Amino acid sequence: MKRLVNIREQVVPISFIAAILIIWESVAALQIVPTYILPAPTKIIISLFTNLPVLKEHILVTLMEALVGFVISIVFALFISIIMDSIPVVRRAIYPLIITSQTVPMITIAPLFAIWFGFGYLPKIIIVALVCFFPITISLLEGLASVEEDLLNLIKSMGASKVQLYKIIKLPSAMPGFFSGLKISGTYSITGATIGEWVGGKKGLGVYMLRVKSSFATDKVFATIIIITLLSLGMLKIISYIERKAMPWVHDKNNMVWEDE
Amino acid sequence: MKKVEAINIKKSFGQLHTLEDISLSLEENRFVSLLGPSGCGKSTLFNIISGLTLPDRGEILIDGEVYNGKTGRVSYMHQKDLLLPWKNILSNVMIPLILKGESKNQAEKKALEYFHLFGLDGFEKNYPNQLSGGMRQRASLLRAYLFSKDIMLLDEPFGGLDAITKRKMQHWLLEVFNNLNSSILFITHDIDEAIFLSDEIYILSKRPAVVKKVFQVNIGRPRDDNTFTNVEFIRIKKEILNLL
Ligand SMILES: Nc1ncnc2c1ncn2[C@@H]1O[C@H](COP(=O)(O)OP(=O)(O)O)[C@@H](O)[C@H]1O
Ligand SMILES: [Mg+2]
Numbered sequence: 001m002k003r004l005v006n007i008r009e010q011v012v013p014i015s016f017i018a019a020i021l022i023i024w025e026s027v028a029a030l031q032i033v034p035t036y037i038l039p040a041p042t043k044i045i046i047s048l049f050t051n052l053p054v055l056k057e058h059i060l061v062t063l064m065e066a067l068v069g070f071v072i073s074i075v076f077a078l079f080i081s082i083i084m085d086s087i088p089v090v091r092r093a094i095y096p097l098i099i100t101s102q103t104v105p106m107i108t109i110a111p112l113f114a115i116w117f118g119f120g121y122l123p124k125i126i127i128v129a130l131v132c133f134f135p136i137t138i139s140l141l142e143g144l145a146s147v148e149e150d151l152l153n154l155i156k157s158m159g160a161s162k163v164q165l166y167k168i169i170k171l172p173s174a175m176p177g178f179f180s181g182l183k184i185s186g187t188y189s190i191t192g193a194t195i196g197e198w199v200g201g202k203k204g205l206g207v208y209m210l211r212v213k214s215s216f217a218t219d220k221v222f223a224t225i226i227i228i229t230l231l232s233l234g235m236l237k238i239i240s241y242i243e244r245k246a247m248p249w250v251h252d253k254n255n256m257v258w259e260d261e
Numbered sequence: 262m263k264k265v266e267a268i269n270i271k272k273s274f275g276q277l278h279t280l281e282d283i284s285l286s287l288e289e290n291r292f293v294s295l296l297g298p299s300g301c302g303k304s305t306l307f308n309i310i311s312g313l314t315l316p317d318r319g320e321i322l323i324d325g326e327v328y329n330g331k332t333g334r335v336s337y338m339h340q341k342d343l344l345l346p347w348k349n350i351l352s353n354v355m356i357p358l359i360l361k362g363e364s365k366n367q368a369e370k371k372a373l374e375y376f377h378l379f380g381l382d383g384f385e386k387n388y389p390n391q392l393s394g395g396m397r398q399r400a401s402l403l404r405a406y407l408f409s410k411d412i413m414l415l416d417e418p419f420g421g422l423d424a425i426t427k428r429k430m431q432h433w434l435l436e437v438f439n440n441l442n443s444s445i446l447f448i449t450h451d452i453d454e455a456i457f458l459s460d461e462i463y464i465l466s467k468r469p470a471v472v473k474k475v476f477q478v479n480i481g482r483p484r485d486d487n488t489f490t491n492v493e494f495i496r497i498k499k500e501i502l503n504l505l
Contacts, residue, residue, distance in 0.1 A: 157311045159333035172347045249347045249388040
C-alpha cells in the first residue's frame, strides 16, 4: 500500500526529468549547441561507461580522502562538542569562532593548504575534515543542550556521575541531531575532496575533471559530475541506513501502542 | 519511626518566596499527600528533600540523619514519565541499578522480579512509545522503586493521564502499596485522589507556602470504590474544600 503511494508520488518528478532529458537529447541531436558545450545525455552515459576503468582509480582516491576526512571530522566534532557542552566557558569562547569560520569559502583557502601541505592526500583530507566538521558539531551541540532538565535532574538524583550522564542521557538524546549533521557532512565530504583536488594533485575526481576540462571533453566532465553526485547520494543512503539501525526506537514507533487492560 | 522529616524549610528564588516555613514528617510505611495550589512550591520541596536543591533555611532528616543537599537517597517520580525513548522498558527501569554499579545480568534479574507486580509482564522489550500512558507511569514508578524502595517521592504521577486511566492507576497503586513496603510522599492537586490514597494529608497555602492544616485519614484499608462515599471521606473532603 505504502509502496503504491510512493510510486504514485514519484510519477510527476520522474516524468519531469524524463521530459528534460528528451529535450536535452533533441537539442544536442539537432546540433543547436556544439557538443563541446552541451553533449547529449546518451553521449555522457556512454562516455561514463567507456571511461569507467580510468575513472575507477580516481573514484577510489576521492572516496578514500572523503572517508578519512569524514571520520576525522566526526572524532573531532564529538570531542569538541562534548567539551563545549560540559564547560560553558569553553562554549562561549569557541562558538562564535566556529560560526565565523564557516563564512570563509573553502575554495578560497584550499590553495593555502596546497602551499602548507603540498599536493599529496593530506591537504585534501584536511579540507574534507574542515568542511564536515561544522554541520556535525553544530547539530551535536544542539542535541546535547536539548536534553530535558527534569530528566537530567532525575538521573542526577540517582547519583549519576558526569560521565554516566553523558553516556546514559546526553549522547543518546543527541543522536537524531548527530545523524542529521552526519547526513549533511557525508554529502559534503565528496565535494570537499573534489575541491581539494582542483588545487592540484596526481589522482582523484577533481584532478580528472580539470584534465578533461582542458581538453574540452565536456562529456567526461559531465560524467564526472554524475559520479560525484552518485557518490554523495551513496553516502547519504549509507548514513540513513546506519541511522535506522542505530535508532530502532524511532522507527518501531507505529508498530503498536498498547492499552491498559 | 520517622523516615523523612522536613523541619522549618524555607526557600526563595530571588524575589519569589516559595516555601515560607514547611515542616512535615513521614512515618514508616505511611502514605502522605501534599495538597496545595499550583506554583506554591511543592515540587521545590521535593527537590529539597531529594537533595537536588538546598533550602535557604531548615533541615531535611532521613532516618534521623541530616540530608540537606545530598542526592541519591530517596526515589523521585515526576508527572512526566521521563523514560528514555531509546531504551526498552527493561533497560529503562534497570538504570538505577546500573548506576549503583550492579552488573547488567544482576540488574536484569532484580528488575524482572517486579514486572508482574507492576503490570508490565511481556513488555520488557518494548520501547516506551509503544506503551500506553498508564503503563509508562507504572514503568516510571518501577524505576523509582528500584532506586530506593523505602522512601518514594511521587510528584503528581497521574496528573497527565486521562480520567479513566487515572482512576485505574489510583486503584492499582492502592493495591500494590501494601506489597511495596515503602513510605510515600505524594503530591497532587486532586482532593479525591489525596483522600482515597493517603493516611495523612498536608494542606499547603499559596505562596509563600506554609502548612495550613494536617488531616489524618482514618479510613481502613483495603479501600475500594465505596471509599468515595464513606462518611469520613466526605467529611474530610468538605473540610478541605472549605480551606482552599
Ligand atoms: N530553579 C528555579 N528558579 C527560579 N524559580 C523557580 C525555580 N524552581 C521553581 N521556581 C518557581 O517557584 C515556584 C514554585 O514552583 P514549584 O515548586 O514547581 O511549584 P508546584 O510544584 O507547587 O506547582 C514557581 O513559581 C516556579 O516558577
Ligand atoms: Mg510541581
